[in-house]
Amino acid sequence: MSLIDFTPNGMHVAAAGVHIDPWRAVDRAIITHAHSDHARAGMGSYLCQTQSVPILKHRLGNDIVVEGIPYGEVREVNGVRFSFHPAGHVIGSAQVRVEHKGEVWVASGDYKTTDDGITPPFEPVRCNTFITECTFGLPVYTWESQNIIFKEINEWWRANAAVGITSIISAYSLGKAQRVIANVDPSIGPILTHGAVEACNVAIKAAGVPLPHTIQLTPNTEKQLIKGALVVAPGSAMGTPWANKLRPFSTASASGWMQIRGWRRRSGVDRGFALSDHADWPGLNAAVKATGAQRVIATHGYTHQFSRWLNEQGIEATTEETAFTGDEAVTATETEGSS
Ligand SMILES: [Zn+2]
Ligand SMILES: [Zn+2]
Structure with a gap:
């Protein structure tokens, strides 16, 4: 038995009787962040970082039993010490540090190593074993700085607005959408906003994070307002009658997959902006190095490629099967619930 075991229910800390991001119903769950593949319904109780509480309630219902603790605060369960540390992925996202009898593991959940302007930036945590995602664990995934990406998004929006065309950008409703809203030139x-995005905005404001002014699009929204506006919508809304009412428009997607030209064509949008809430290849490598971990376990994404690479670098790395799927919009028709 290890400090954290991979079981049919999820990551299990047996010494404490706690699961991290479980994918089946268990009594006590510790949650890294509120994306649907990490935060599922049906747990007896939830423990998460403070800012995640309203977001988790928005996603799973007001009646869940949830407690939040701030970054850095230690919660001891049966002699096992748990604490949350910024993962830089989305607001409220945390790496979970688990310490027992002098051994330290960190379950990173999802993370990115660059500062997006609204999420507390990633903080490396020293550990013996580091459990990492690697959604974009290939060298081809190396991100441009977000200043450059947002300059491109602003230019696209400005050019459309100048000729009275609506700009619709597809962005994951929790995280990416707020990052876009907070960083474009208002x-x-x-x-x-699409209703799904606005609902996340409300939850995030309740978590104490201010966001620029947005207006939820409704059937009554004036045509004049829509012309030249930036509409932020989840991928699942693209290509639907809801979106078609906004014609004439130009469409775009903000996702790490847009790094690859074919993905933009496949997702049927006019423009692709490679903006990801996950670490790129240099970020993953820097994060692993900064933990000083002797052992790495890769859970989702390009796990085999990344672990092979780490082994070649002299870092013991293995992979584990999990129910985590990544949360970057891939295609126009993809639904968020299953992504
Ligand atoms: Zn996520
Ligand atoms: Zn994930």
Whole structure:
């Protein structure tokens, strides 16, 4: 038995009787962040970072039993010490540090190593064993700085607005959407939101994070307002009658997959902006190095490629099968619930 075991229910800390991001119903769950593949319904109780509480309630219902503790605060369960540390992925996201009898493991959940301007930036935590995602664990996934990406998004929006065309950008409703809203140039025009995005905005504001002014798009929204606006919508809304009412428009997707030209064509959008809430190849490598871990376990994404690479670098690395799937919009028709 290890400090953390991979079981049919999820990552199990047997010494404490606790699961981290479980994918089947268990009594006590510790949650890294509120994306649907990490935070599932049906747990007896939830423990998460403070800012995640309203977001988790928004996603799973107000009646869940949930407690939040701030980053860095230690919660001891049966002599096992748990604490949350910024993962830089989305608001409220945390790495879980688990310490028992002098051994330290860190379960990173999802993370990115660059500062997005609204999420507390990633903080490396020293550990013996580091459990990492590697959604983008190939060298081809190396991100441009977000300043450059947002300059491109602003230019696209400004050019559309100048000729009275609506700009619709597809962005994951929790995390990416708020990152887009917080970083675009609001002097270009109004920022309109799909209902799913606006609902996440409300939860995130309740977590104490201010966001720029947005207006939820409804059937009553004035045509004049829509012309030249930036509309932020989940991938699942693209290509639907909801979106088609906004014609004439230009469409875009903000996702790490947009790094690969074929993905943009496949997702049927006019423009692709490679903006990811996951670590890129240099980020994954830097994160592993900064933990000083002797052992790495890769859980989702390019696990085999990344662990092979680490082994070649002299770091013992293995993979584990999990129910985590990654949360970057891939295609226009993809639904968020299953992604
Ligand atoms: Zn995530
Ligand atoms: Zn994930």
